[in-house]
Amino acid sequence: MKSLALLIFAFTAGVVATNYTPNWNSLDSRPLPLCSRYGSEWIWWKWRNHSQSDVVEYLDKHFHGQSYAEFAPQFTAEHLDPDGFADIVAASGAKYFVLTSKHHEGYTLWPSATSFQWNAVDVGPKRDLVATLKTAFKKTDVHYGLYFSHLDWYHPLYISDDKLNRTDFVDLHELVNQYEPDIIWCDGEWERRDTYLKSKEFLVWLYNESPVKDKIVVNDRWGEDTLGKHGGFLTHYDHFHPGQLQPRKWEDAMSLDKHSWGYRQNMKASDVFTVKEVLLKLARAISCNGNLLLNFGPNRYGQIVPIFEERLRSIGNFIKPNSVAIYGTKAWIHQNDGDNVWYTSSVRNDHGLDPRRIFNPQDQENTIIYAWIFDIPDNGTVNLPSVGQTDKTKVAILATGTAVNHGSIGKGITVDLHALPLKKLPSTDVIILKIEYATSLYNPLAPQVTFTIV
Numbered sequence: 001m002k003s004l005a006l007l008i009f010a011f012t013a014g015v016v017a018t019n020y021t022p023n024w025n026s027l028d029s030r031p032l033p034l035c036s037r038y039g040s041e042w043i044w045w046k047w048r049n050h051s052q053s054d055v056v057e058y059l060d061k062h063f064h065g066q067s068y069a070e071f072a073p074q075f076t077a078e079h080l081d082p083d084g085f086a087d088i089v090a091a092s093g094a095k096y097f098v099l100t101s102k103h104h105e106g107y108t109l110w111p112s113a114t115s116f117q118w119n120a121v122d123v124g125p126k127r128d129l130v131a132t133l134k135t136a137f138k139k140t141d142v143h144y145g146l147y148f149s150h151l152d153w154y155h156p157l158y159i160s161d162d163k164l165n166r167t168d169f170v171d172l173h174e175l176v177n178q179y180e181p182d183i184i185w186c187d188g189e190w191e192r193r194d195t196y197l198k199s200k201e202f203l204v205w206l207y208n209e210s211p212v213k214d215k216i217v218v219n220d221r222w223g224e225d226t227l228g229k230h231g232g233f234l235t236h237y238d239h240f241h242p243g244q245l246q247p248r249k250w251e252d253a254m255s256l257d258k259h260s261w262g263y264r265q266n267m268k269a270s271d272v273f274t275v276k277e278v279l280l281k282l283a284r285a286i287s288c289n290g291n292l293l294l295n296f297g298p299n300r301y302g303q304i305v306p307i308f309e310e311r312l313r314s315i316g317n318f319i320k321p322n323s324v325a326i327y328g329t330k331a332w333i334h335q336n337d338g339d340n341v342w343y344t345s346s347v348r349n350d351h352g353l354d355p356r357r358i359f360n361p362q363d364q365e366n367t368i369i370y371a372w373i374f375d376i377p378d379n380g381t382v383n384l385p386s387v388g389q390t391d392k393t394k395v396a397i398l399a400t401g402t403a404v405n406h407g408s409i410g411k412g413i414t415v416d417l418h419a420l421p422l423k424k425l426p427s428t429d430v431i432i433l434k435i436e437y438a439t440s441l442y443n444p445l446a447p448q449v450t451f452t453i454v
Ligand SMILES: *[C@@H]1O[C@H](CO)[C@@H](O)[C@H](O)[C@H]1NC(C)=O
Pocket: 048, 049, 154
């Protein structure tokens, strides 16, 4: 059984009220509101379709004769502590939480009108998990979002609806009207056209009339040809990273377990990304105008297992003293210096700057650069070729405020990290430097920016 939870770090967002019409040009013009593989979630497909013999063998051996549907009563969520669950998520520093309300096999975590005996109230936990967790998250400052798969692999009504090309079956309106999520993260779009899913009509309703029209944020999974093109922020494919600054907000959707989005009983510690690896993905994403979506699967008792809790809290411990380098920042004119140094930036004063700019220009007096250093060289000094020094330049370790020495090297700057305040640092995995008054003159590597700002 799976119930996935997804966390989002870093979101920038203002709403411009407009009347949207059912075509992608209009819908895409809406700005984002400010503000072992066994047991993985594809198992029913692999088993029922006999498409993967090791899955079939595994299930025959351990669960002889049991059908997938018979697992549902074992998903009890009996140890779910909603406030404790929300607390762990909030402690991670995530700004959005996205609950998998329905995955590809159709089981809904709310008592859906189209999912009789295949939802969390009728079978399993015997409670409305979408509502329960919403109540808990409303006590935190983490936005509450819902993941929804368009697929319903084996539902006879869904299959016949598909044959008739009608789309009476899939109904996201119910979820939006009942739970008023802050984000809708769709999936399972690849088998259907957006016309079949009536996605444009849905989005027009969502943006113009729905109860969440001013705050809702959506992704790009609205039909077989929408990925990376249409909708709100662009997810492209799972684990996406473009490697360069993007004109539209995008997202790296990744899972803490390297091999599965759903909880696995046979997961090993080494299967779980380290804190440093997650922070590197976070830095790479926000340096290029992206977000990070970090997935973990709670177990069938509704718990976030300790290894995931430890990762989430440790990530939060790093983020807390470094939060100004993340939230409310924008990309900088340079995204990185090699694989180990990534940049974000903020401005002291945004007067005269387009609020929807995708990166901050470099201005000696106004721009603050945050350099994320992932590997301090053995010699204790790190070179930042993209940053130019002036007489006024100040460099400090962000988390502690400790000033550090620096000098010019070539046209860049070299920073002396011999004397780190080790006991005060939240982590030595990553050091974020706050750099003020770097030159605005020297800018040789600046990207040729030809993007239109959306
Ligand atoms: C998988 O099984 C379902 C139901 O038995 C069937 O409709 C579908 O076409 C199968 N898919 C593949 C790829 O075999």
